[in-house]
Amino acid sequence: MLGVEVEGLTKRFGLATAVDSLDFTVSGGEVLGLLGPNGAGKTTTVRLLACLMSPSGGGAKVCGFSILREPTKVRERVGILTENPCLYERLTAYENMTFFAEAYGVSDRVERGKRIRDALDFFNLWDRRAEKVAHFSKGMKQKLAIARTLIHRPQVLLLDEPTATLDPESADEVRKMIVELCKLENRSILLCTHRLEDAEKLCHRVMIIDKGKELAAGTPDELRTKLARPPILELELKQVNEEMMQAVRRLASIVESSEGVKSSKLLVTLQDPASMTPKIIEAIVRAGGLILGAKIAAASLEDVYLRLLRGEAQWSG
Amino acid sequence: MVRLSNAALVFRKDWTEFRRNRQVLVPSIVVPIIFAVMLPLVALLPTLAIPTQASSTGLMGVLPSYPDSVKSEIAKMTGQQAIIYVISLFLFAPIFLIIPIMASSVIASDSFAGEKERRTIEALLATPLSESEMLLGKMLVAFIPAVIVTITSFVTYAAILDYLTIGIFNGRLILPNPIWLMLIFGLSPALAFADIGLTVLISTRAKGVREAQQISAVLLVPIVAAVLQQTSGTSALDWNLLATLTGLLIGADFAIFVASIKIFGRNKILMQLA
Numbered sequence: 001m002l003g004v005e006v007e008g009l010t011k012r013f014g015l016a017t018a019v020d021s022l023d024f025t026v027s028g029g030e031v032l033g034l035l036g037p038n039g040a041g042k043t044t045t046v047r048l049l050a051c052l053m054s055p056s057g058g059g060a061k062v063c064g065f066s067i068l069r070e071p072t073k074v075r076e077r078v079g080i081l082t083e084n085p086c087l088y089e090r091l092t093a094y095e096n097m098t099f100f101a102e103a104y105g106v107s108d109r110v111e112r113g114k115r116i117r118d119a120l121d122f123f124n125l126w127d128r129r130a131e132k133v134a135h136f137s138k139g140m141k142q143k144l145a146i147a148r149t150l151i152h153r154p155q156v157l158l159l160d161e162p163t164a165t166l167d168p169e170s171a172d173e174v175r176k177m178i179v180e181l182c183k184l185e186n187r188s189i190l191l192c193t194h195r196l197e198d199a200e201k202l203c204h205r206v207m208i209i210d211k212g213k214e215l216a217a218g219t220p221d222e223l224r225t226k227l228a229r230p231p232i233l234e235l236e237l238k239q240v241n242e243e244m245m246q247a248v249r250r251l252a253s254i255v256e257s258s259e260g261v262k263s264s265k266l267l268v269t270l271q272d273p274a275s276m277t278p279k280i281i282e283a284i285v286r287a288g289g290l291i292l293g294a295k296i297a298a299a300s301l302e303d304v305y306l307r308l309l310r311g312e313a314q315w316s317g
Numbered sequence: 318m319v320r321l322s323n324a325a326l327v328f329r330k331d332w333t334e335f336r337r338n339r340q341v342l343v344p345s346i347v348v349p350i351i352f353a354v355m356l357p358l359v360a361l362l363p364t365l366a367i368p369t370q371a372s373s374t375g376l377m378g379v380l381p382s383y384p385d386s387v388k389s390e391i392a393k394m395t396g397q398q399a400i401i402y403v404i405s406l407f408l409f410a411p412i413f414l415i416i417p418i419m420a421s422s423v424i425a426s427d428s429f430a431g432e433k434e435r436r437t438i439e440a441l442l443a444t445p446l447s448e449s450e451m452l453l454g455k456m457l458v459a460f461i462p463a464v465i466v467t468i469t470s471f472v473t474y475a476a477i478l479d480y481l482t483i484g485i486f487n488g489r490l491i492l493p494n495p496i497w498l499m500l501i502f503g504l505s506p507a508l509a510f511a512d513i514g515l516t517v518l519i520s521t522r523a524k525g526v527r528e529a530q531q532i533s534a535v536l537l538v539p540i541v542a543a544v545l546q547q548t549s550g551t552s553a554l555d556w557n558l559l560a561t562l563t564g565l566l567i568g569a570d571f572a573i574f575v576a577s578i579k580i581f582g583r584n585k586i587l588m589q590l591a
Contacts, residue, residue: 047439047587050443051583052439052442052443052583052587053583053584053587053588054584063410072445075443075444075445076445080440080443082439082440082443084436084439085407086436086437086438086439086440086441087440088330088334088436088437090333090334090337090338091330091333091334091434095330095333099326099329099330100444102326103323103441103444103445103446104444104445105445140445145440148440160352217562220590279558
């Protein structure tokens with residue numbers, strides 16, 4: 001089942017186009033990462049899908065309901081985590097949860113109490129339920145904000161920068177929770193982030209956008225294969241001489257060579273790391289080189305992302 | 318369609334926040350009540366302690382525009398009774414219009430502009446609650462305390478005043494009277510509602526609570542003018558004037574409420590956060 005279907009979604013603010021004809025889908029049990037720099041249009045896309053704003057063009061269906069014609073039905077089925085936790089700091093964790101549960105129509109007191117307990121337990125916040133949110137750490141606030149987005153058991157989750165303000169430990173906890181949330185109840189998750197680490201670890205597919213436009217979309221592996229530079233073999237040598245360089249050049253192209261006090265470095269581009277690495281090492285040894293270390297820097301999503309944003313690569317679908 | 322249970326939900330949430338916010342609680346509730354206690358004591362104790370020898374006829378000379386009914390009432394009084402009567406029933410009356418404006422603008426600014434300033438409004442707007450339900454809940458959370466505070470201040474003021482003056486007026490209670498009842502139960506609530514509506518309109522554009530409060534305080538200008546008029550004796554509040562003003566304000570309240578519903582939209586609020 002498709003949780004989100006977006007067709008030609010466009011949002012203009014005056015002369016500026018924040019979201020420019022985006023098309024994408026998010027299926028049940030899938031995490032789609034929306035990647036882009038600040039101002040790329042990620043937050044506006046989330047706000048459009050949560051029916052917080054009306055689009056200037058195009059449209060979308062969330063859980064089968066149109067964001068244009070059935071906004072209330074969409075809001076009832078979507079859980080949105082905004083960039084800011086949006087919690088009432090003078091209320092306790094429990095009061096925050098109660099308010100949002102009722103606002104999302106969880107009217108039965110017993111059922112509401114059970115859901116709040118389950119959600120707070122899941123995020124290890126049950127023991128802190130009676131504390132005012134103002135006393136919570138950033139990580140706790142973010143966990144509570146995620147718990148709040150789940151209180152009405154939404155089929156679609158829109159998560160805007162869920163780890164942006166967190167320390168590495170809390171960010172890792174939140175990532176683990178997102179993985180669990182996706183598995184549980186087959187939810188569709190749209191994850192907006194400029195943290196590529198999040199995208200690598202969490203997303204089944206990613207879409208890279210800039211200035212509201214799609215630059216590329218696919219699985220992280222597809223993007224790496226099609227758009228990343230070839231892997232690079234980093235060699236640390238006792239010393240580099242011209243004979244070694246020539247031996248390597250016969251097999252591959254050298255990206256960089258540098259001489260240090262204790263050792264020298266040679267960076268070599270590899271089209272096929274598995275077959276070429278032993279040959280290059282053998283050529284250097286034959287030329288009298290002493291290899292202190294070697295590692296292959298695999299192509300990363302970050303590399304793809306930066307190449308696309310700098311215009312060094314283009315996606316052909 | 319406005320579901321009252323949803324408006325009540327927003328009301329309860331804002332009410333709980335309001336009760337825990339000293340910055341809002343003190344100026345909107347505590348100050349007016351202190352005001353109601355201090356005002357009669359400070360203004361009337363000197364007159365009560367040192368009975369004046371002046372005649373009520375002399376006082377009439379400085380109150381040329383007071384209605385004939387008031388003048389004839391004053392004419393029957395001693396000088397001390399007349400001074401207390403004029404100060405406590407006429408000079409202080411417009412000050413009691415400041416109380417609902419003060420309370421409602423502080424609470425409404427915190428509820429509307431404050432929610433924007435603290436950036437909690439996005440999660441609220443993402444819920445299935447309708448804009449009218451949110452608006453009604455938020456308007457009531459400012460309106461109800463403003464009215465309660467005004468009535469409490471009035472009851473306190475009247476009790477202290479009557480206690481202090483019952484002997485001077487030979488067992489007669491000078492408050493409540495029809496003018497004050499119209500002022501407290503008619504004009505004050507209508508004014509509070511107008512101020513809340515104005516605060517909503519301002520809050521959609523204001524960047525923060527202080528800006529919203531400062532602009533909404535513009536409603537105090539006509540009240541200050543009324544105080545000056547009362548003090549200078551150029552006019553006096555009478556029942557007909559108050560009833561007319563109340564009627565006009567209720568009409569204005571309705572127009573402001575309709576305008577607020579149109580202005581308080583998800584799109585417009587979010588455009589400012591975008």
